[in-house]
Amino acid sequence: MSADIEFIPVEDATKLATGILLGLGLSPGHAEAIARSVVTAQRDECYSHGLWRLLGFVPTTRKGKVSLNAVPEVDASAPGVVKVDARYGYSLLAFREGLPHLVEKANTLGITAMAINNCYHFSALWPEVEDIAAAGLVSLVMTPSHSWVAPAGGKKPVFGTNPLAFGWPRSGPNPFVFDFATSAAARGEIELHRRAGKTIPLGWGIDSEGNDTTDPTEALKGAMLTFGGHKGSALSAMIELMAGPLIADMTSAESMAFDDGAGVTPCHGELIIALDPKVFLGGAMAENMQRAEKMFDAITGQGARLPSQRRYEARARNKELGVPVQKSLLAELRETLASLG
Amino acid sequence: MSADIEFIPVEDATKLATGILLGLGLSPGHAEAIARSVVTAQRDECYSHGLWRLLGFVPTTRKGKVSLNAVPEVDASAPGVVKVDARYGYSLLAFREGLPHLVEKANTLGITAMAINNCYHFSALWPEVEDIAAAGLVSLVMTPSHSWVAPAGGKKPVFGTNPLAFGWPRSGPNPFVFDFATSAAARGEIELHRRAGKTIPLGWGIDSEGNDTTDPTEALKGAMLTFGGHKGSALSAMIELMAGPLIADMTSAESMAFDDGAGVTPCHGELIIALDPKVFLGGAMAENMQRAEKMFDAITGQGARLPSQRRYEARARNKELGVPVQKSLLAELRETLASLG
Numbered sequence: 001m002s003a004d005i006e007f008i009p010v011e012d013a014t015k016l017a018t019g020i021l022l023g024l025g026l027s028p029g030h031a032e033a034i035a036r037s038v039v040t041a042q043r044d045e046c047y048s049h050g051l052w053r054l055l056g057f058v059p060t061t062r063k064g065k066v067s068l069n070a071v072p073e074v075d076a077s078a079p080g081v082v083k084v085d086a087r088y089g090y091s092l093l094a095f096r097e098g099l100p101h102l103v104e105k106a107n108t109l110g111i112t113a114m115a116i117n118n119c120y121h122f123s124a125l126w127p128e129v130e131d132i133a134a135a136g137l138v139s140l141v142m143t144p145s146h147s148w149v150a151p152a153g154g155k156k157p158v159f160g161t162n163p164l165a166f167g168w169p170r171s172g173p174n175p176f177v178f179d180f181a182t183s184a185a186a187r188g189e190i191e192l193h194r195r196a197g198k199t200i201p202l203g204w205g206i207d208s209e210g211n212d213t214t215d216p217t218e219a220l221k222g223a224m225l226t227f228g229g230h231k232g233s234a235l236s237a238m239i240e241l242m243a244g245p246l247i248a249d250m251t252s253a254e255s256m257a258f259d260d261g262a263g264v265t266p267c268h269g270e271l272i273i274a275l276d277p278k279v280f281l282g283g284a285m286a287e288n289m290q291r292a293e294k295m296f297d298a299i300t301g302q303g304a305r306l307p308s309q310r311r312y313e314a315r316a317r318n319k320e321l322g323v324p325v326q327k328s329l330l331a332e333l334r335e336t337l338a339s340l341g
Numbered sequence: 342m343s344a345d346i347e348f349i350p351v352e353d354a355t356k357l358a359t360g361i362l363l364g365l366g367l368s369p370g371h372a373e374a375i376a377r378s379v380v381t382a383q384r385d386e387c388y389s390h391g392l393w394r395l396l397g398f399v400p401t402t403r404k405g406k407v408s409l410n411a412v413p414e415v416d417a418s419a420p421g422v423v424k425v426d427a428r429y430g431y432s433l434l435a436f437r438e439g440l441p442h443l444v445e446k447a448n449t450l451g452i453t454a455m456a457i458n459n460c461y462h463f464s465a466l467w468p469e470v471e472d473i474a475a476a477g478l479v480s481l482v483m484t485p486s487h488s489w490v491a492p493a494g495g496k497k498p499v500f501g502t503n504p505l506a507f508g509w510p511r512s513g514p515n516p517f518v519f520d521f522a523t524s525a526a527a528r529g530e531i532e533l534h535r536r537a538g539k540t541i542p543l544g545w546g547i548d549s550e551g552n553d554t555t556d557p558t559e560a561l562k563g564a565m566l567t568f569g570g571h572k573g574s575a576l577s578a579m580i581e582l583m584a585g586p587l588i589a590d591m592t593s594a595e596s597m598a599f600d601d602g603a604g605v606t607p608c609h610g611e612l613i614i615a616l617d618p619k620v621f622l623g624g625a626m627a628e629n630m631q632r633a634e635k636m637f638d639a640i641t642g643q644g645a646r647l648p649s650q651r652r653y654e655a656r657a658r659n660k661e662l663g664v665p666v667q668k669s670l671l672a673e674l675r676e677t678l679a680s681l682g
Contacts, residue, residue, distance in 0.1 A: 078620060080421055080450030109421030111454045113616065138587060140579075154645030158636065166579045176582070178575035228569025234519035234648045238481075238507045240636055241517070245629040246479060248622055251636050273614065275454065279419060281589055288586040295499065295581055295592050304495035307575045 006330055007322035013039045013051065016333055020054050023340030024061045027069035033092035037127050043323045045314035048188065049123045052329060058336065065264045066090065066120045076101040080112050083247075086119035091270060094119050095128055102274050103135045110279030115247035116270040121145060126179040126308065128272070129167030133175035138275040141165045142239040145266040147253040149183045150223035152233035155210030157223040160252030160266065161187060162239040168292065169277070174315070176296065178307035182236040184227045190216045243271040347671055348663035354380045354392065357674055361395050364681030365402045368410035374433035378468050384664045386655035389529065390464045393670060399677065406605045407431065407461045417442040421453050424588075427460035432611060435460050436469055443615050444476045451620030456588035457611040462486060467520040467649065469613070470508030474516035479616040482506045483580040486607040488594040490524045491564035493574035496551030498564040501593030501607065502528060503580040509633065510618070515656075517637065519648035523577040525568045531557045584612040 008016075014035050021031035042050030061068060070089030074097050076082045082101045086094035094116045105112040125141045132139040145160030165179035185204045193200050194216035202212050205219025213219050226232035244251040249269025250258060258267055281288050299306060318324060325333075349357075355376050362372035383391030402409060411430030415438050417423045423442045427435035435457045446453040466482045473480040486501030506520035526545045534541045535557035543553050546560025554560050567573035585592040590610025591599060599608055622629050640647060659665060666674075 078451055080452045081620060109450060110419055111421045111452055111614065113452045113621075115621065138583065151640045151643075151645045154640060154643045156639075156643050158639045158643075166575070168579075168582050176578070178572075178579070180572045180575065182572075227572050230648065231519075231521045231523075231568050231573070234507070234521065237517070237636070237640070237648075238509075238519070241509050241633055242479065242616075244636075245632040246616065246618055246621055248625050248629050251632060253636065253639060254632070273452065275583075275587065277587055279422060280454075280456065280587055284589050288589050291586040291592060291595070292582055295578070295585075295594065298497075298499045298594060299492045299495060299578075302492075302495045302497050304492045307571065307578075 004327050005324045006327050007318070007324055008330070009322050010039060010043065013042060013323040013325065016337060017051060017054055019337050020333065020340065021057065023337060024057055025068045026061070027071075029093050029096075030068065030070075030090055033096050034090060034122065037092055037123055039323060040127050041124065042325065043315060043318050044311040045318070045324060046124070046311055047326075048186075051325060051333060053123060054333060055336065060264055063262050063264055065259075065262055065267075072097045074098055074101060076105070080105065080109055082112065082114040084114065084116045086116055088118050088267065089120065090122045091116055091119035092122050095131075095270075095272075099131060099135075102132070102272065103137065106137055106274045106276045107279070109276075111273065111275045114272040114274070115249075116272070117247060117249050119268065119270060120264070121266045121268060124179055125163050125165035126167075126177050126311075129165045129177055129179065130175060132272070132274055133167040133169040133177070136169050136276065136278065137167075138169065138277060139165075139167045140273045141167075141270065142243045143266075143270045144240050144244050144250065144252040144255060144268045146256040146259065147251075148187055148224050149226055149236065149252075150206060150210075151237070152226065152230040155206060155223065158253060159183075159226065159233070159236040159240060160255070160268075161224070162236045162252070164235065164239060170293070170296075171289065174308070174312045176292075176306060176308075180227075180307075182226050182232050182239060183224045184232075185224070187220075187224065190219055190224070194220065243269050247271055345668050346665045347668050348659070348665055349671070350663050351380060351384065354383060354664040354666065357678060358392060358395055360678050361674065361681065362398065364678060365398055366409045367402070368412075370434050370437075371409065371411075371431055374437050375431060375463065378433055378464055380664060381468055382465065383666065384656060384659050385652040386659070386665060387465070387652055388667075389527075392666060392674060394464060395674060396677065401605055404603050404605055406600075406603055406608075413438045415439055415442060417446070421446060421450055423453065423455040425455065425457045427457055429459050429608065430461065431463045432457055432460035433463050436472075436611075436613075440472060440476075443473070443613065444478065447478055447615045447617045448620070450617075452614065452616045455613040455615070456590075457613070458588060458590050460609065460611060461605070462607045462609060465520055466504055466506035467508075467518050467652075470506045470518050470520065471516060473613070473615055474508040474510040474518070477510050477617065477619065478508075479510065479618060480506075480508045481614045482611065483584045484607075484611045485581050485585050485591070485593040485596060485609045487597040487600065488592075489528055489565050490567055490577060490593075491547060491551075492578070493567065493571040496547060496564065499594060500524075500567065500574070500577040500581060501596070501609075502565070503577045503593070505576065505580060511634070511637075512630065515649070515653045517633075517647060517649075521568075521648075523567050523573050523580060524565045525573075526565070528561075528565065531560055531565070535561065584610050588612055
């Protein structure tokens with residue numbers, strides 16, 4: 001354990017995060033939903049999505065783009081589709097408000113879609129698929145972002161980093177979850193390489209002429225690449241379509257134009273598909289969930305990891321210890337809170 | 342145009358294919374559904390899924406595993422899920438029988454799942470997503486196969502080559518469609534390299550010890566790899582779960598055990614998710630379909646290809662010419678038909 005780390009109780013971390021968010025003018029609903037997300041990520045040692053994000057809120061909230069007190073509007077009138085208009089607030093509260101409707105419909109129909117519109121992207125998608133799995137549902141979640149990524153065979157950005165997340169409920173403490181960007185690397189990772197004066201691996205990006213580059217500055221000016229060549233590119237296009245035009249929301253290129261150089265987190269739609277295994281399986285639930293466990297065992301039994309395994313190990317480790325926070329970050333967060341007081 | 346190619350009318354190709362399939366003992370429904378699929382692939386110059394496949398039917402049908410006259414049983418009693426029991430026949434007829442129910446439910450609910458159970462894999466999934474797109478629906482289709490593919494970080498096969506296909510309806514003649522294996526390469530492609538005495542690229546497979554190999558024989562004995570590293574591996578796991586245990590069907594490892602060395606095409610389940618844009622968009626259909634077209638233009642406008650573009654170009658080229666068939670294949674197919682007469 002690093003000497004730079006201090007462990008604080010979940011309640012204290014949540015109070016600190018909520019305090020900052022309220023101080024910045026977010027409504028209690030938004031503040032609570034966001035605090036829960038960043039504390040969960042911090043607890044899982046998923047630091048890039050953790051408490052550090054709160055510092056980024058200070059300039060962002062002052063740009064006036066994101067509504068800090070938007071009240072999401074839920075429309076569950078269509079039989080198999082829940083629509084939530086986030087009204088240009090952060091996505092998490094909209095997700096929280098729509099979730100009970102999504103679960104109720106999926107319990108009846110077996111499959112249901114939830115479209116969140118006009119929301120500002122907030123952090124990772126895995127906390128959402130974990131919440132859906134906690135309700136016993138399988139889910140698939142996707143969003144566009146800003147057009148930074150070139151299609152396979154192209155030179156100019158069209159797609160966003162377009163994350164795709166999936167959750168599968170398990171009887172143990174943690175569901176099977178993955179959450180990845182369809183870009184080869186995260187944009188922040190390229191930025192970190194640039195700041196550190198390091199080269200990036202081939203395959204992460206191309207320069208403005210469309211040539212492969214290991215120079216992060218050139219890649220940031222040119223275009224990022226998808227993971228997995230033309231297959232990753234096809235998946236990224238699917239995410240643009242399903243979490244864009246299908247739900248009457250912006251593609252990554254439109255979202256970038258909408259941002260108009262403000263440099264705010266992407267405003268976009270989000271598509272969630274939830275499936276209820278109970279409806280599919282009826283009395284054959286236990287037997288089939290066991291089939292899935294056998295497959296997980298075949299993976300872990302040969303020493304390979306399941307996605308999220310590292311995160312779950314951190315979670316288990318920190319259950320008694322509390323939320324690990326870098327001491328310098330903790331000091332900065334406390335200063336921020338005091339300055340907003 | 343190669344001198345080895347003869348163009349024959351679609352009707353003649355269909356008659357030839359149907360004749361062989363009926364001669365092999367397939368019921369008229371199965372023979373028609375399969376003939377349509379192989380002729381469509383042949384017309385699109387997608388030869389590996391074309392008429393050539395009919396030759397493989399001769400030994401396969403004699404192994405007695407696949408039911409040649411199974412009547413699929415459709416259960417559309419659950420509100421948002423259509424279940425089709427293929428009763429150990431080929432998948433295509435089961436798909437055809439379930440499709441009207443899938444379309445009807447999706448038109449009402451906005452989203453519907455169709456689970457096909459106990460079916461023998463037949464060829465590519467793109468003809469199915471094209472049929473669904475022709476009904477105006479967006480779709481996502483997936484199946485497990487046989488456990489030939491190692492998970493990321495592992496050495497031993499767990500996953501199948503697990504294809505994923507997606508379709509998006511467009512107003513022009515062809516929908517936006519992709520259909521790819523989540524393995525880095527097709528198993529048949531590795532087999533072709535082996536027969537030709539050629540090495541395979543790094544990343545396609547590992548030997549029995551888990552070491553990277555360029556030797557196709559070693560890779561076929563060891564394990565294939567997924568495309569896109571841990572991300573492709575996560576997707577492949579998702580397909581195992583959603584088109585396996587979620588719909589009460591076999592994982593790729595179970596299907597391999599079920600085959601018991603017979604070397605027949607994989608017996609598995611298939612999951613289809615269909616979404617109706619009209620339910621999501623209502624009066625905003627035209628405007629949002631236009632948004633999608635703008636994205637397609639941004640891809641093709643910079644000289645990059647859309648998935649399936651090559652296939653659609655072949656289709657357009659052969660519209661007047663007919664179905665291109667290699668002369669030696671045509672002779673072999675005619676001999677096969679005569680021998681079955």
